[in-house]
Amino acid sequence: MIPALTIENLRKSYGNGFEALKGISLEVQQGDFFALLGPNGAGKSTTIGIICSLVSKTGGRVAVYGTDIDQDFPGAKKNIGIVPQEFNFNMFEKVFDIVVNQAGYYGLPLPLAAERAEKYLRELGLWDKRDVASRMLSGGMKRRLMIARALVHEPRLLILDEPTAGVDIEMRRSMWDFLKKLNAEGTTIILTTHYLEEAEALCRNIAIINHGEIVEHSSIKELVRRLHREVFILDCVESLPEVVSLEAFTVRRMDEHTLEVEVEKGQTINQVFDLLDDRGIRISSMRNRANRLEEMFVNLVEGAA
């Protein structure tokens, strides 16, 4: 099957000599939910900018559903929907007009454009706001407007550059549900995000980019499997003794009711509970100290620095 996105040896240098991309290569398969992660300035937005023609590449090859952007960029663009990081619509235009006009730029006749605009504005909960000037929308609504605008020509590849930045938790969750549904219906999705929890919850495959280079390109399951250590925080029912030790585990007493336990690869959490039970310590709740992926991310990025 032809990949949804193929990037080969992609390079971007600016006039001042700064190399934003140093020959990255990656492939995103059709139907995938793919995360592109990296710290600020790593090259994520440059990569996305090249794919959707807002940035000119210095070298390399990009193909969208087999269509090379150097040979047929308009053909490739028809398959792409882009949701940028910054709001990039006319704040004085009405919500409905913004979506309908975008459809027009893709050659959709007015009646079909209006039909599609209604469909996606309804799905994203913006139909009631269709006659409102876009500047009157809240931040979350503006982000949803950009998603509706990106979907109006029904692209096969949707690229979202930090779509949930600055969005409240409830709105973020509903956006996740919408994107999961869209992906289940067959749309390939590429997401850049700073919320690693988001990548872990939504995406199947991942690439981590740092200093213009891909430092990791695999499945999220594989990444998590490679983690050697997890840290759990345990809330205890009764007051803890001054010193708590569990054989083969590193334990820290955080306060009178809280323990931090490191579980290495090969060890199980059941062993921890058995040992605590032997000491008469009862646990009321438990959580990860940090997002597992976040730890991996920090290790990879710091390792490459």
Next chain:
Amino acid sequence: MTLQEQYVAFMTILRKEVKRYLRIWTQTLLPSAITMSLYFVIFGSLIGSRIGEMDGFTYMQFVVPGLIMMAIVTNSYSNVVSSFFGSKFNHSVEELLVSPTPNYVILLGYVIGGVSRGLLVAIVVTLVSLFFTHLQIHNLLVVVAIVTMTSLLFALAGFINAVYANNFDDISIIPTFVLTPLIYLGGVFYSMDLLPPFWAAVSKLNPLVYVVNAFRYGVLGISDVSIWIAFGMIGLFTAIAWFYSMHLLNTGKRLRQ
């Protein structure tokens, strides 16, 4: 994109442009009507009555074609420069750049939007002028051709200005310091015959002289320059402006990183 899809994209841009200037008609259409009315009253009626005839016509009849052309030039230019720079400023131009719309359709959409405003203002100003004088049309074909070509040329010039502009000051510098002086020195208010030979020769370097005189020929049948040279010059400048604008779009200068 098929031709049909390109037509849809073109109409989308044009519709958006027309809606934009009609929505803010008090800023786009009304000022020209008021300014030109003042010109007609002051230069045509009050001062003109003391000047007497120029090239066989009353002063009012002589200045009307130039004033109509002045409205066309400024409106075609300012519509494109403000609209395209505005879309660059708020990044909504990216909506077009990420789409498969060909560059020539983008350019045509904005430029014809500017031309349509130039023509609409020309009609308004012409109607206003009828309150002050009787207008005849010497050659309708010349009138239509010169109005269309001139608004096309200055809409393209507005586009080039918008691409290079970095801030709102940059889009007012050219109209204020280049366009307005060229219009005033382009023979709107006087005949070249009144100038000393040296300044008459210098004036012929001003492209607005050809625009104003060609239009005056279409309306009154008189011109200080050859009508064919006028058409040739305007055609040449329009072609240069079109290809340069396409070059800017194709290379993504100031639009793509």
